């Protein structure tokens with residue numbers, strides 16, 4: 001009730017009316033304990049127009065951050081930015097091709113300040129999973145580029161600003177597959193494991209400048225509209241016997257972006273219902 005009241009007062013302030021909850025495409029409630037804790041901060045969420053990135057963008061915006069929602073499709077970006085604004089938050093479209101280094105550099109140079117970077121763009125090969133001996137070089141390059149190289153480009157471009165500010169939060173969305181491995185996902189696992197290694201090294205370099213660097217690794221977050229049979233199977237893939245949702249990941253990112261996490265760096269937080277305690281049931 002305290003949480004809901006906090007959210008209500010936040011939206012009340014911004015919209016001048018009192019909704020009982022914020023409706024999403026799949027309806028859920030975004031609860032914000034400290035609605036103003038990111039006030040005045042600028043956040044960039046890559047992949048902000050995707051399933052998990054949308055929840056993260058909304059979560060940060062409802063905590064007061066001005067959010068740049070980054071992706072490629074203007075239709076998807078527009079939908080998320082409109083949704084945030086409808087709920088009284090501040091958001092902008094950032095249409096950037098992350099595989100183009102110059103586009104990334106140009107985008108970050110155009111921002112006066114960046115306090116929070118969330119590297120969420122990415123994903124596995126989905127319809128193109130294959131065993132290691134059969135995977136095409138094109139798919140391997142694409143998976144490494146968007147899950148690993150793009151995040152490195154963003155960190156490289158944003159850190160001079162954060163160093164000048166002597167503060168910053170970098171949070172990347174990994175995957176428990178990076179640490180555990182999974183058959184037919186070797187390229188994706190390599191990219192996510194590489195991301196963890198890169199960010200832990202970056203945490204050591206950036207700590208003296210007041211910049212924290214952490215990874216949030218989801219288990220399985222169902223995409224689209226899974227059938228009841230698929231949902232039952234997904235429940236068996238973790239020890240809590242439940243389904244992981246976008247907002248579960250967003251909650252962890254929101255915490256790591258907040259002043260409450262000021263002394264946490266170089267860590268990887270699994271948000272997976274205990275799936276990484278022993279991968280099972282997801283063949």
Ligand SMILES: NC(=O)c1ccc[n+]([C@@H]2O[C@H](COP(=O)([O-])OP(=O)(O)OC[C@H]3O[C@@H](n4cnc5c(N)ncnc54)[C@H](OP(=O)(O)O)[C@@H]3O)[C@@H](O)[C@H]2O)c1
Nearest residue numbers: 047049050051052071072073098121122123175218220221
């Ligand atoms: N869903 C899961 O079960 C799960 C589990 C573990 C980890 N993860 C990780 O969570 C993150 C988000 O996953 P998701 O399921 O939310 O994916 P998603 O819905 O497919 O979203 C992917 C996002 O990345 C953007 N993107 C992709 N390629 C890009 C490029 N070259 N340049 C700029 N933007 C690009 C997309 O924008 P456009 O659509 O405009 O291209 C979109 O906003 C990924 O890093 C994924 O590996 C997901």
